[in-house]
Amino acid sequence: MHAALGGSRQVVLLERALAVGIGGIVSANVRTALSGIQLDGHTVVAWLGGRAITKASLHRLFADAIAGRLEQLTFLDLDTELMERELARMARNRRSGPSAENILRDVGSNR
Structure with missing residues (x-):
């Protein structure tokens, strides 16, 4: 190498x-x-x-x-705004939850 x-x-x-x-x-x-x-x-x-x-x-x-x-x-090609919104949502709620569903909802509502 x-x-x-x-x-x-x-x-x-x-x-x-x-x-x-x-x-x-x-x-x-x-x-x-x-x-x-x-x-x-x-x-x-x-x-x-x-x-x-x-x-x-x-x-x-x-x-x-x-x-x-x-x-x-x-x-590569990571939608950082989408991920930051989900991380902020998770920090506010401080519980486990449907992250995948939230992300899909965000993608659907913003595109």
Whole structure:
């Protein structure tokens, strides 16, 4: 892996899952393997809920990476406003509840 990525300045790793506390499962292993290389690495979690990845999404992702706008951990095509509303709702109610139904209701009412 050192030979393959040793000349790179930046690596974008696409993940299918998120491990709370470490980020992407594969990217955690890649970061460990590349520990001796000075490299800017980004984990991008995609495919959540079986969502397809579009060419347009990949173009935006790589343009953001090249321009230095990519966070160390990014969620591809995540509707952050929708998630923030649900998190705020959960904080207000402080009980378990139908989060999926609330999100679907929000999507249906706003689109």
